[in-house]
Amino acid sequence: MDIMKDPIVDGYINKPDYISPLDDLAFDMYQDPEIAQIIRKLERKKQEAVLQERYDYAKRLKTAIGELQKVGEKLGKMEVEKRQAVENEDYDKAKIKKIQMDELRLQSYKDLHVNDLLELNGPRHPVHIDLEPVRHPTPPRLNDDIYTSHVTPPPTPPRYEDRPLPSLINPILYEEVVEEYVETVPDEEYEDTIGEAEPMTEQDLRDASQPIEVFGEPLVSKAYSKTWSYREDALLAVYKRMSELPSSTPKDESKYMMKAAIFLVKRAIDDKVYAVFKAAIHLLRMILTEYVARFKIPKQDIVSACERTLPNLLHKAGDTAVRNRDDAKGFILETANFPDVKPTYVVPHELVKPFKMSIAPRIGQSHVEILEALYKDHGLNKSGLSVENMMPFCVEVLNHHSADVRDPAERIIKMLYRDVGAPVKDYLPPDDEKSRKNTLWRQLFEYFDKVDGKPSKEDLKRSQMDQEHEKQAEIEALQKQLQQLKDMQTGKAPVDENILKDAKNKKTVQSKDKKKADPKSKSKSKLPPRKPPTPDDDNKFDIDNVCIFCDERNPTFTEEGLDVHYWKNCPLLKRCYYCRQVVEIASYTDHLLEDCEKKDTFKKCPRCTEAVSKTDYDSHIAEKACTPAKANSTHCPLCHINVSPGDESWKNHLMSKDGCKENPRRLLLFSKHPPAQQQTKIPKKTTVTKPIENSVIGDELKRRAAVVDTVASSFTSLTKDVKYLEGDIKKLRQDGLEESKITRKVNVLMDKKTSKKFMKKKLVEAYRDLEDMVTDSQDFAETEPFKDAKRSLRQSKHLVHVV
Secondary structure: OOOOOOHHHHHHHOOOOOOOOOHHHHHHOOOHHHHHHHHHHHHHHHHHHHHHOHHHHHHHHHHHHHHHHHHHHHHHHHHHHHHHHHHOOOOOHHHHHHHHHHHHHHHHHHHHHHHHHHHHOOOOOOOHHOOOOOOOOOOOOHHHHHHHHHHOOOOOOOHHHHOOHHHHOOOOHHHHHHHHHHHHOOOOOOOOEEEEEEEOOOHHHHOOOOHHHHOOOHHHHOOOOOOOOHHHHHHHHHHHHHOOOOOOOOOHHHHHHHHHHHHHHHHEEEEOOOHHHHHHHHHHHHHHHHHHHHOOOOOHHHHHHHHHEEEEEEEHHHOOOOHHHHHHHHHHHHHHOOOOOOOOOHHHHHHHHOOOOOHHHHHHHHHHHHHHHHHHHHHOOOHHHHOHHHHHHHHHHOOOOOOHHHHHHHHHHHHHOOOOOOOOOHHHOOOOHEEEOHHHHHHHHHHHHHHHHHOOOHHHHHHHHHHHHHHHHHHHHHHHHHHHHHHHHHHHOOOOOHHHHHHHHHHHHHHHHHHHHOOOOOOOOOOOOOOOOOOOOHHOOOOOOOOOOOOOOOOOOOOOHHHHHHHHOOOOEEEOOOOEEEOOOHHHHHHHHOOOOOOHHHHHHHHHHHHEEEEHHHHHHOHHHHOOOOOEEEEEEOOOEEOOOOOOHHHHHHHOOOOOOOOOOHHHHHHHOOEEEEEEOOOOOOOOOOOOOHHHHHHHHHHHHHHHHHHHHHHHHHHHHHHHHHHHHHHHHOOOOOHHHHHHHHHHHHHHHHHHHHHHHHHHHHHHHHHHHHHHHHOOOOOOHHHHHHHHHHHHHHHHHHH
């Protein structure tokens, strides 16, 4: 039989454009790399068996190739699932997939007798070899023609194609070898790398033009080779050439060589083989220590070399292999201490550059941990690190979705606060209740309080609970005393002078202590009474005849009388505009922010510390017209000036003659208690007939009534204007007029609506101010100012109710 007429061989010889399916890119995409390599070897064995007419062997090979292709596709799918699990950091699933893949691969090798099919120990013929005629070797000419023309594969380095696979060397130890095999080749697999590497592509030649010019194409082609040992040899050759470069070499030439070497180092840092990566950092260490010192390389070139390689090193520091991570981290920290690199601060400056929040958690974690280690080693003194460049970076990192990345950033912030204190807070949100709702900020602020020696939230809660228990005990004691007094008053129990005396003393003391124990009642006054009591006074006043806020004593201050006093006259209290509760003026801001029914509509101004309506908050902050609050002082919510802390200061501000001008009850106080030199005795049946139009109360009633009338008039006018403009615009649109021609009217309408909204708010406030004044001034009901004020209220009542 003429082998040249064999139709199978004819397909290889007479079809020079024939492409094997195994050379198709799709084959590598869907096959496990190791299985694909074995399939190609079996395919070559099959071709040789056909040429040698070993058809039984070729049939076995064909069957094995078909089965291995199925196994390879299945392993390819499992590899994709394993990588997806690694991306999701589901390492348990990835480990299970790896074990399943190894078991499937080894089982298939065993079932198909891959070792025998590859004939690793020489050709093995079947037992019935005598049934097949022995073939003489193919004539040399024919053999040469066939292999040289069509069968011989393109020349490639023999390292990966001809070496036995780890699983075929010792399948039992395959699982132990596979991880090491991914990074490097076992020692017994080393071969001599004498010879040239495969040619470089046109793109690689263009990219590596500078290294080729310096080191030559043969050396650079090894650095680009697919064989890891060639890549390692190239770096070692560069190391040797730069180490042996004479010191007399011109500086420009030495700088140019360093730039070319950095190009190769940058590429080698990303190499997957550990030996190549190790050679790269070995070369970079020599360049940044010995080379730059010997040739006195300028700082800008040193900075450029570091800036080109540090991003690759930071990426390598997040590698999945532990030794790659540790070596990259250690080398970055080592670089920061190099004598010629440290003064440039290039390493700290690169570390504080923000990275994308989409970065892999492992890479981000390593990046922040390197910065943390650098800060621990060098601190802030002449290290290139400062609060100004570290805090923005750390605050940005706190937004990362992974806790492994956020934790080292949080530790850095805590260390910075221990070192520098308050400046750290300038880069964080304000320390308020809203911020503390976030767990991250709450933990940081609680740590700051701990460093500052402030009580923690738990301590405050415990203290508050203790105060509540004490308050409850006091209330129960007072209720018991009150019941005893009522029993004595009704005759159910005998009169006990000791109980009466104790009750009078405890009533005042406990009431004032209760005000101090309440954190919201910052200014409940503990003041001496206006008139010191005398022994005779004790006969006129019982325990309910004194106001616990202003300390006024009055025989009419029964339980009902005190309620009237609180509601109308006490100068330290006022009625809330929004919920109509009687609250202390000193704590009115806290009431609006925490207790009022409308508390959700207010927000605290950080400048003046007062409660501002949320609708006006932005304009209030932008105008900056409010009075800034001073340290160790509080703000009066009526006249908006700073008041010194303490009960005495608040009492003087709200009750004195020169005190708060916006407190109407202060005016009532002076009308009820005129100065001693001006007091005259009036007969008991004589009534006051002199009008008080010119008095303080009269002037204030007139002023407030005028404000209500003016605002009501403006509000009514604006309401009419808005209604007229809306009707006019509606009519113009019905007439089909272009929208552009009525834009001016629309703008005027918007301005009018804004003004109307403002006037509506002012009308409600002015009406309630006048209403409170009228309610508190019933003693002057027969005067003209009072009647005018009542008339203004009646006229504006309908408008206010509509609003």
